[in-house]
Amino acid sequence: MAQTDTVTRILDTAEVLFAERGFAETSLRNITSKAKVNLAAVNYHFGSKKALIQAVFARYLDPFTERFHAALDGLEAEYGNEVIPLEILLETMARCVLEVPAERNSLKVFMKLLGLAYSQAQGHLRRYIQEHYGSVFTRFTGLVRRATPELPDAERFWRLHFMLGTVIFTLSGLDALRDIAEKDYGEHVSVRELIRRLRPVVVSSMQAPLPATVDDVLPAAG
Amino acid sequence: MAQTDTVTRILDTAEVLFAERGFAETSLRNITSKAKVNLAAVNYHFGSKKALIQAVFARYLDPFTERFHAALDGLEAEYGNEVIPLEILLETMARCVLEVPAERNSLKVFMKLLGLAYSQAQGHLRRYIQEHYGSVFTRFTGLVRRATPELPDAERFWRLHFMLGTVIFTLSGLDALRDIAEKDYGEHVSVRELIRRLRPVVVSSMQAPLPATVDDVLPAAG
DNA sequence: TGTACATCAGTGAACGCGCGTTCACTGATGTAC
DNA sequence: TGTACATCAGTGAACGCGCGTTCACTGATGTAC
Numbered sequence A, B: 001m002a003q004t005d006t007v008t009r010i011l012d013t014a015e016v017l018f019a020e021r022g023f024a025e026t027s028l029r030n031i032t033s034k035a036k037v038n039l040a041a042v043n044y045h046f047g048s049k050k051a052l053i054q055a056v057f058a059r060y061l062d063p064f065t066e067r068f069h070a071a072l073d074g075l076e077a078e079y080g081n082e083v084i085p086l087e088i089l090l091e092t093m094a095r096c097v098l099e100v101p102a103e104r105n106s107l108k109v110f111m112k113l114l115g116l117a118y119s120q121a122q123g124h125l126r127r128y129i130q131e132h133y134g135s136v137f138t139r140f141t142g143l144v145r146r147a148t149p150e151l152p153d154a155e156r157f158w159r160l161h162f163m164l165g166t167v168i169f170t171l172s173g174l175d176a177l178r179d180i181a182e183k184d185y186g187e188h189v190s191v192r193e194l195i196r197r198l199r200p201v202v203v204s205s206m207q208a209p210l211p212a213t214v215d216d217v218l219p220a221a222g
Numbered sequence C, D: 001t002g003t004a005c006a007t008c009a010g011t012g013a014a015c016g017c018g019c020g021t022t023c024a025c026t027g028a029t030g031t032a033c
Helices: A003-021 A028-035 A040-045 A049-079 A086-099 A107-119 A123-147 A153-172 A174-185 A191-207 B003-021 B028-035 B040-045 B049-079 B086-099 B107-119 B123-147 B153-172 B174-185 B191-206
Strands: none
Touching (some): A003 A049, A003 A107, A028 A040, A028 A049, A049 A086, A049 A107, A049 A123, A086 A107, A086 A123, A086 A191, A107 A123, A107 A174, A107 B107, A153 A174, A153 B153, A153 B174, A174 B153, A191 B153, A191 B191, B003 B040, B003 B049, B028 B040, B049 B086, B049 B123, B086 B107, B086 B123, B107 B123, B107 B153, B107 B174, B107 B191, B153 B174, B153 B191
16 A cells, blocks of 8 residues: 555545544544545544644645735736725635635635634634635735725624634534425535535625614713 | 532533533532532432433523413514514513522523533533423524514525624633733623613614625626 | 431542554565665 | 665554543531431
């Protein structure tokens, strides 16, 4: 069995198990026995469980950031000094997210992993992602800022995170929600179908009226 | 030390640690040493770690469902056969969520716990919550259905979960997001402040135009 | 009023178990001379 | 062409550790007679 075999089998198995149960609930023995490799192979190839978790993310995020940077380069060249419309920016991001894991048929796994990265108490993982992939998101939010000049900076920040919550929560809890939806509405829902439903909601969210000021809501000396 | 002392100290400490680190990452030894009670006291009073987790949730959800049912009773009495407007329903739910843990100053903890309940692989917990608290949500979604007759059932289902994602993701990741917001925009953000910002976004989400049909987006035999 | 017993919150120490990691080792392949 | 050595993916068994749980026990309080 060549090296790439073992390394790939570990990564393939680990990402599925992590996505299903979370990081702490998945042991190296779970992974190596399902992947049919030796227990010690994880530490031999990756060094530690933490490093394996980071490698699982890197295998998605490296190609994603490369693609996304390239797509933004293309948009900037196309629009020159003009402002890139919000819908185009969102559409571009969605397309890049969809394309990366397409060949591996595991968009669902990728989304579950993103959800876990936010919700599980893996400080090292948040730091790793921020360090390696923070710059592409900074670039993106800069473009969104130009596309939504009417929004105060703080409002835009919060709305982008509201959207992020919608997308990550929905797609990472997809299996459970899909079961309910299929039972109650007889509809089979694909990830692409969900993104079709998400689009108008996300756009409306970004264009929602500004909130009432605090003075409108609370008594003066509340 | 009276019984209530020990039980309460365990619950108070457990909810904070669970919210900070998750269930698997919080050991009974963490909880009991911080709560200054004997390790065996958890199993003595609650029976198991799983039962402790459920008890932590019950302490929030029992008063919440009681309040929420009462509030919906009030609305139904007030509106008689008329339809209760969507904004009123959402407002009522938000008020009940805010009121319950208000006296304990731990709305943040409650929200983090809800986020964990969805994201962590605690099958027993989802089953417990569904079993004990499912009916009040069924009642609520029935009223939302009457308030949004223009939405197809499946669309309403998904949008309610999009909203749930926004709220849970935002409030459960509050600390990290708040740090960023405070550093970048010099704004201190309370939970109430966030809910003020969430309101127009949630309402706009529910009122967003229907998505393009599949035929508009995909080639016929895609 | 006094004694025997029951109840029950709480304790201290130990149990077996699964965990991530380590380490000495194997065996195949490539390289130097 | 043959021999000695280096490299490196992979292995099997063991390490120490922290985990949830169990159990015999304590000691205070209440109850029956």
